[in-house]
Amino acid sequence: MRVIPVLTAVIVSVALYLVVFEREALMAFALGDAKAEESTEPQDAATAAAADTEEPAVGVVVLRSEARSIDSAVVLRGQTRAARQVEVRAETSSTVISEPLRKGAFVEAGDLLCRLDPGTREAQLAEARARLAEAKARVPESQARLDEAHARLAEAKINYTAAEKLLQGGYASETRKVSTEAAVRTAEAGIASAEAGMEATQAGIEAAAAAVAAAEREIDRLTMTAPFDGLLESDTAELGSLLQREAGSLCATVIQLDPIKLVGFVPETEVSRVTVGTLAGAKLATGQQVQGRVTFLSRSADETTRTFEVEITVPNPELLIRDGQTAEIAISADGELAHQLPQSALTLSNEGQLGVRVVGAENLVEFRPVTLLRDQADGVWVGGLGDRADVIVVGQDFVTQGVKVAPTYREATK
Incomplete structure (x- = not known):
């Protein structure tokens, strides 16, 4: 058995094991960093744990906005209203004898609208004038009676004085003195009667004059005229129709459209910003733009809506503005600081309050809650952000209160 091939096989097996299963340790040993790895291992573990607990910052785009002063306006919806509108009605009863005028016709103050049949009114006026002349004719007679009464009184006083002196001298009797004294009293009664007659004559004159005035007034009521320059909103009464005083029968309706009024209602939160004499403008439903000034601001609020009525007087020389048109009204008010932001920057809080993040x-x-001041094509103007604000304009809907962000800033365009 050969020993060398066996040792070689063992060495190769160990090397393969180290390369496959202990690669990191082998590399660290090869680089000579075994001690460094041992010393930093606890610190790396703590850093990794801290990294796992810390939430990553959310990337957003932030607009650095500075407040600017803008001309603010009180905006409300309203409608046009004729400056004056009068229904001319009959004050006496009779039939119409004048040709009718058609609605839409322009009339001037004093133009005839309806003329009624006088009937016997002219005869009644003549009779009243005759009675007045008769009453005045009695004045000289009453005055003559009064003068005669005064003369009799003067004569009676003279006779009484003479009788008294003669009685003192023993040349007349007591009876004569008493007789002259009675004559004085009779003369005084005659003066009182004459004065009463004069007063009755004056009363008759005044009564006759009143009757004449009433008859003349009754005749004046037969003619109904336009009270001011304007347009007929309805036809005048037709020829031959009966107008009655008791029913207040309508002769015609006249409206004045020059100048015309714009009427709207200001909420109580904005009423302090509106003053009489302020310049105001409006855009009608037809697209026509008009301009005028505030001429009236109600001091009492509507009980239901808690709003205050405001009227703006606008020139209308060509009568292009009609009564009852819808109008979007803007009343000038003092300027205030505001930020111009893209409309997309606006968002709502959990409570539904309009604001920005x-x-x-x-x-x-x-x-931050905001107040919408103006809405334009290039953005909205809002108040309530102070002099400077870093407003999130991209990503505001993906973050909430207290979330940490990684902002990318951009400057606002002037």
Whole structure:
């Protein structure tokens, strides 16, 4: 038996075992790092354990945003409303004798709308005037009676004075004095009667004048005119139709569209930003854009909606704006600091509050609520982020409050 081939086979088997099953130890021995491996083995195990417990940072894109001052506006929806609208109704009863005007016609203040049949009203006016003249004719007669009464009183007083002096001198009797004294009293009663007659005459004159005025007023009511410049919203009453005072029969409806009003309702959270005289604009449903000023702001809120009515007066010389059109109104307000962000940066908290996620201290995510101020094609303007903010614009939906991130920053475009 040969010894050398056996030893060779053993050596080859050991070498193969070391190469296959103890390769790392063999390599370390070959490189001379056996001691280093033994000394660092506990430390590498601790590092690996720490690495296993620490969560990896999430990569996000962050926008470094700085606040800028923008002109803010109070935006609300409303509608147009005619500056004035009046229903001209009958104040007396009679039939229409004027030709009707058709709706849509332009009328000026004082233009005839409806004329009614006078009937016997002119005769009643003539009678009232005659009674007034008769009452005035009684004035000289009443005045003459009053003057005559005063003259009789003066004569009676003279006779009484003379009788008294004669009685003192023993030239007249007591009877004569008493007789003259009674004449004075009768003259005074005559003056009172004459004055009463004069007052009755004046009362008759006033009553007759009132009757004349009433008759004239009744005749004036036969003619109904436009109260202001405007458009007819309805046809005037047809020829021959009966208008009645008791029912307040309609003659015509007149509306004024120049100027026209824009009416909206401001929420109570925004009412302090609106003042009378402020410039305002609106876009109508037709696409037409108009501009005016705030002329009225309600001091009392609507009990149901808790909003305040606001009116904006807008010129409408060509009458292109109609009554009742829908309008999107923007009322100028003081500027404020805001950040311009892409719309995709907005998100909701667990409570449903609108906001953005920002990178805070130690690269931890924070949620910041915001107020939407303006929505434009190139982004949204929001408030509530202070002067500077690192807003996550990519990856904000994959992180939550307190998560550590690995931010990649980019500057906001001016």
